[in-house]
Amino acid sequence: MYSFEFEKPSTIADAVAALGGEDAQALGGGQTLIPTLKQRLAAPTKLVSVSGIAEMKGVCVEDDGSVAIGGATTHATVAREAAGSYPALAALAGQIGDPAVRNRGTIGGSIANNDPAACYPAAVLGSGATIVTNARQIAADDFFEGMFGTALDEGEIITSVRFPVPQAASYQKFLQPASRFALVGAYVARFASGVRVAITGASEDGVFRWSEAEAALDKEFRPDALMGLKINPMNMIGDLHGSKDYRAHLVSVMTKRAVEACM
Amino acid sequence: MPKDSGIGASSKRREDVRFLTGAGNYTDDINVHGQAYVHFLRSDIAHGRINNIDTSAAEGMPGVVKVFTGKDFEGVGGMPCGWEVTDKHGAPMQEPPHPILAQGKVRHVGDPIAAVVADSLEQARDAAEAIEVDIEELTPVLDMKAAAQDGATLVHDDLKNNICYDWQLGEADDAKVDEVFANAAHVTTLDLINNRLVANPMEPRVAVAEYSRGTDEYTxxxxxxxxxxxxxxxxxxxxxxxxxxxxxxxxxxxxxxGTKIFHYAEEAFCTFAAKACNRPVKWTASRSEAFMSDAQGRDHVSTIELALDADNNFVGLRTNTYANLGAYLSTFSSSVPTWLHGTLMAGNYKTPVIQVNVKAMFTNTVPVDAYRGAGRPEATFQLERVIDKAARELGVDPIALRRQNFITQFPYDTPVALTYDTGDYNGTMDKLEAAADLAGFAARRAESEAKGKLRGLGVNCYIEACGIAPSNIVGMLGARAGLYDAATVRVNATGSISVMVGAHSHGQGHETAFPQVVADMIGIDESMVEIVHGDTSKIPFGMGTYGSRSLAVCGSAMVKATEKVIDKAKKIAAHLLEASEADIELKDGQFSVAGTDKSVAWGDVTLTAYVPHNFPLEVEPGLEETAFYDPANFTFPAGAYACEVEVDPETGQVSIEAFTAADDFGNIVNPMIVDGQVHGGIGQGIGQALLENCAYDENGQLLSASFMDYAMPRADDVPFYGVDHSSQTPCTHNPLGVKGCGEAGAIGSPPAVVNAVLDALNSGGRAVDHIDMPVSPSRVWAAMNG
Amino acid sequence: MTQVSMTVNGKAVSGDVEGRTLLSSFLRDHLALTGTHVGCDTAQCGACVVHVNGEAVKSCNMLALEAEGAEVGTIEGQAAEDGTLNTIQQAFQDHHGLQCGFCTPGMVMSAAALLKENPRPSEAEIRKYLEGNLCRCTGYHNIVKAIMAASGQDVTSIAAE
Known part of the structure; x- marks a missing residue:
């Protein structure tokens, strides 16, 4: 790792101030960032840990029924504490990485990184969640901007994520056998207003909504509604672990299984 | 009744206590006062010509002690290869130089270009980034068949081509082999890839070197x-x-x-640098570095043909293999595709005519050498896959086809240079059929199908040649080392025993199993015996641990040394008991005179040996003996394995539902440890079959360069294994009758898994001829969908 | 350099570290607690698992300064003062749940975290929980068996010693 300063503020305001310097970077659980630093692939001058900010931690149900999760809340906490209020989200959090990673990794860190194979972006986009930062609120549909890209500005911190709770939802993850990230993950959420389907792991452009599947499921919410529906393999990721065609196929299979699990 | 101590007892491992309490002493736990740290600047391109290396900026960086390049090593030798293979025309293999740091060219991603020694590791890394390297990129040599063509780009400019050797074993008369195939009633042909693997012991490699100016000694x-x-x-x-x-x-x-057998450039570098810098020097590999600097395993591309007569007897076998050696010859790399592979092509079968052809290739990849099984898994995989394919083509039961062709008479001289001393392949297969409940498979398949899954059963046999082998024979075959081992049994005055052994224990449990043997021979408590290993200043000599040899070879030396100790102790006991030496019996730690109640205890005899007041004049005081043991032959563990898989037809996901191993290891010293060795081998074999793949892209970049892309088997990838080693035909030529068990699981399991997947994919009227390892979901899906 | 203080295995410790110093380095290099091992650089092998405030974490993937004020437990603190192995450690020895020993500290620490959360896990739950702990020696058979035994389950029917 290159040398860097370390700060651990206890309020959002202090964190924002600390991030004001050049090349300062926020540190969530560090489960992706620290390996990146070890490889010397990033050279922040300062890391600002958000793990000491109490107001960014925890799971709560808002007055409108949505579930709000603090940006510095670990996956393990979400898996435990959202199990009653938003079971599909809790189940997804419980499948990220491994137990020790889940005890450190945070929702804010995961979403800000927007790894194309990460699980959380599928839940955020599939739920139509709102990303709350120190400066503004961003709709999930406007947040993810392709592989590792987001709408966040320099120094902007995800303070919480607000999930509307669907009538039914399920995340089906097919494991990349080495990293155990998603080779393909499908998040299906059924709201009174319509169905949202978000796919992670599959696309060169990162997490995306599968609008054809949403339209078909809006008409008829059952697995058969997806019959014959195929995604174009062109933009899929093709690598050591699966061809473009295979990923396109898995998108259909995992989406269908998610619908089955919602039934 | 299982024994509770000595040979045959599942004694709990004494070494576990230190490992379970964090008190182990691994190399990275060793820090020497004043040590500096090494960082190697490694090539990020696969093939290139070094025009210039400018270290001037790096040398001035904070904390830098010294910067080394290939120039600093022009006066010393390169990394040696320990086995000279002679090609089929009688010429020695091509043996290119392998410098400690690259000279002139870089030949694989990870090839060390320069090394920085600095006060801290991060300072060494900072300085390495300041080294300016001017490299002209060259076309990488990657595809073995293309590399063998005339005019191919050369990995080593001074060699005539990229072929290290073109080797043959077995029937040398091509016309005779052709005739066998022409006259065969059926010929089955199969093209196979044995996937490249990374050994990945959980501890990365480390070297710490120090030099004493006062004594001119290195550690x-x-x-x-x-x-x-x-x-x-x-x-x-x-x-x-x-x-x-x-x-x-x-x-x-x-x-x-296997991957820690070899002598690596980093070890030599640290030793050299400790003197050059007059500082202790430490290097600890990161896992990422291990992926591009540890010798890798397997990587064979083969065509195998099996000829059968009208009665389904095997009449001929021919294989053609391209074996990847990588960019340089690692220590024992040349022996793996030849004497550890070709010699095993007879398998458990009495095929009369066998021809093995191997072209070993230099490519711009990390060097390849022995990995658990080393050559024998590659041979077994080819043979057991082609037999399964033949059975499918002929519509016969694959187990019956194997049984029909088993070798049943021993000793048996194979057409590929080995003499199997003993075995009982039908007996072992019987054990497998019972242990794996093969009779119940049809019902289990029906259950799986009811859940929408395909189920397959794969069965195969294996034989391996272990305890390699008489030094005079391996010397004729090109080995530049002897393959004996040594042990010193040092009895202390109070009767406790230190056994200095040449074998090294790094998971095998020698610290527990070896004392079981010595204690059993004398009849004392195991706790009175301890082994000492792993330090050239403490043990007489040793060739180390690999090839499932420790107990068969080093254990035999230990038995011989213990016998010498007992012989001498009997002389002392005879003197004390005023009896004839011939009448002295040793049992339960007591020397007694046959037919009398006169006896003297082990401890009294050992004390007398060191306090020789009442002592036979013709005997030297003390009680310590050394023995070297050079085996008379290989040992031949063999077995039969069964794997059952379920395949999800929608995703291609394969899950291992059951895995059963029936092995014949001869006699067994510690059944618990033997089971553990088999479990571990199976785990690695399943890893090769389903998950692991060391892959390079078209530029020679390593695609699977970390655990993020190299899939290691995890706990939920494997089931509990069934292990049966009650089929026992003791080795006929070593004193313990043991054969070795360390590699069996890794040799026997890949074909069982692949055969099982193909059985599943051919169920219910489907037809899939072949699938390469690792049998990933993506590949299964592709195979099922044409 | 910044001073960091924490409690390790019940003992208050402190030391001067850089921002980039990992918790694993602090334990190994500053405190000479070398039982915590480092087997990879991508947070996957789990040889470095320790407990921080009672939770399993990968100490090579956490900055030492993040553990300021924390209660840290390592493999060195698992046995009793007199050296008696704890239930999990003893089960690992009884059932041959280790070979080379390198992954073992992480395995034991993960197993302890699992049994705290789930005192009687099924085979499948154990295998799933060990997702972040790699072992290259045992094929996992005896590790899973040892953890089942440590949780008081009868393992005599599981094949092989």
């Missing part, structure tokens, strides 16, 4: 399976140091699996 702590071999190679062939001035210590080592 190297290193993660090695064989410290004496490292000392010999490094002193005699690389650095030109006097062997008696160099101590090599391999303390607790966190797994080896």
């Amino acid at each position: 190297l702590y290193t993660t090695s399976q064989n410290p004496h071999v490292i000392r010999l190679l490094m002193c005699a062939f690389v650095l030109g140091l006097p062997e008696h001035k160099v101590r090599v210590v391999a303390p607790d080592v966190g797994g080896g699996f």
Whole structure:
């Protein structure tokens, strides 16, 4: 790792101030960032840990029924504490990485990184969640901007994520056998207003909504509604672990299984 | 009744206590006062010509002690190869130089270009980034068949081509082999890839070297399976140091699996640099570095043809293999595709005519050498896959086809240079059929199908040649080393025993199993015996641990040394008991005179040996004996394995539902440890079959360069295994009748898994002829969907 | 350099570290607690698992300064003062749940975290929980068996010693 300063503020305001310097970077659980630093692939001058900010931690149900999760809340906490209020989200959090990673990794860190194979972006986009930062609120549909890209500005911190709770939802993850990230993950959420389907792991452009599947499921919410529906393999990721065609196929299979699990 | 101590007892491992309490002493746990740290600047391109290396900026960086490049090593030797293979025309293999740091060219991603020694590791890394390297990129040589063509780009400019050797074993008359195939009633042909693997012991490699100006002595702590071999190679062939001035210590080592046999450039570098810098020097590999610097395994591309007569008897076998050696010859790399592979092509079968052809290729990839099984898994995989395919083509039961062709008479001379001393392949297969409940498979398949899954059963046999082997024979075959081992049994005055053994324990449990043997021979408590290993200053000599040899070879030396001790102790006891030596019996730690009630205890005899007041004049005081043991033959563990898989037809996901191993290891000293060895081997074999794939892209970049892309088997990838080793035909030529068990699981399991997947994919009227390892979901899906 | 203080295995410790110093380095290099091992650089092998405030974490993937004020437990603190192995450690020895020993500290620490959360896990739950702990020696058979035994389950029917 290159040398860097370390700060651990206890309020959002202090964190924002600390991030004001050049090349300062926020540190969530560090489960992706620290390996990146070890490889010397990033050279922040300062890391600002958000793990000491109490107001960014925890799971709560808002007055409108949505579930709000603090940006510095670990996956393990979400898996435990959202199990009653938003079971599909809790189940997804419980499948990220491994137990020790889940005890450190945070929702804010995961979403800000927007790894194309990460699980959380599928839940955020599939739920139509709102990303709350120190400066503004961003709709999930406007947040993810392709592989590792987001709408966040320099120094902007995800303070919480607000999930509307669907009538039914399920995340089906097919494991990349080495990293155990998603080779393909499908998040299906059924709201009174319509169905949202978000796919992670599959696309060169990162997490995306599968609008054809949403339209078909809006008409008829059952697995058969997806019959014959195929995604174009062109933009899929093709690598050591699966061809473009295979990923396109898995998108259909995992989406269908998610619908089955919602039934 | 299972025994509770001695030979045959599942004694709990005494070494576990230190490992379970964090008190182990691994190489990275060793820090020497004043040590500096090494960082190697490694090539990020696969093939290139070095025009210039400018280290001037790096040398001025904070904390830098010294910067080294290939120029600093022009006066010393390169990394040696320990086995000279002679090609089929009688010419020696092509043996290119392998410098410690690259000279002239870089030949694989990870090839070390320069090394920085600095006060801290981060300072060394900072300085390495300031080294300016001007490299002209060259076309990488990657595809083995293309590399063998005339006019191909050369990995080594001074060689005539990229072929290290073109080797043959078995029937040399091509016309005779052609005739066998022409007259066969059926010929089955199969093209196979044995996927390249990374051994990945959980402990990455580490070297710590120190030099004493006062005594001109060096100490190297290193993660090695064989410290004496490292000392010999490094002193005699690389650095030109006097062997008696160099101590090599391999303390607790966190797994080896072959890849810690070899002498590596980093070890020689640290030893050299410790003197050059007049500072202790430490290097610890990161896992990322291990992926591009540890010798890798397997990587064969083969075509195998099996000829059968009208009665389904095997009448001929021919294989053609391209074996990837990578960019340089690693220590034992040349022996793996030849004498450890070709010699096993008879398998468990009485095929009369066999021809094995191997072209070993240089490519711009990390060097390839022995990995658990080393050559024998590649042979077994080819043979057991082609037999399964033949059975499918002929519509016969694959087990019956194997049984029909089993060797049943021993000793048996194979057409590929080995003499199997003993075995009972039908008996072992019987054990497998019972243990795996093969009769119940149809019902289990029906259950799986009811859930929408395909189920398959794969069965195969294996044989391996272990305890390699008489030194005079391996010498004729090109080995540049003897393959004996040594042990010293030092009895202390109070009767406790230290046994200095040449084998090295890095997971095998020698610290528990070896004392079981000595204690059993004398009839004393196991706790009175301790082994000492892994330090050239403490043990007489040793060739180390690999090839499932420790108990068969080093254990035999230990038995011989213990016998010498007992013989001498009997002389002393006879003197004390005023009896004839011939009448002295040793049982339960008591020497007694046959037919009388006169006896003297072990401890009294040992005390007398060191306090020789009342002592036979013709006997020297003391009680310590050394023995070297050179085996008379290989040992031949063999077995039969069964795997059952379920395949999800929608995703291609394969899950291992059951895995059963029936092995014949001859006699067994500690059944618990033997089971553990088989479990571990199976785990690695399943890893090869389903998950692991060391892949390079078209530029020679390593695609699977970390655990993020190299899929290691995890706990939820494997089931509980069934292990049966009650089929026992003891080895006929070593004193314990043991054969070795360390590699069996890794040799026997890949074909079982692949055969099972193909059985599933051919169920219910489907037809899939072949699938390559690793059998990933993506590949299964592609195979099922044309 | 910044001073960091924490409690390790019940003992208050402190030391001067850089921002980039990992918790694993602090334990190994500053405190000489070398039982915590480092087997990879991508947070996957789990040889470095320790407990921080009672939770399993990968100490090579956490900055030492993040553990300021924390209660840290390592493999060195698992046995009793007199050296008696704890239930999990003893089960690992009884059932041959380790070979080379390198992954073992992480395995034991993960197993302890699992049994705290789930005192009687099924085979499948154990295998799933060990997702972040790699072992290259045992094929996992005896590790899973040892954890089942440590949780008081009868393992005699599981094949092989």
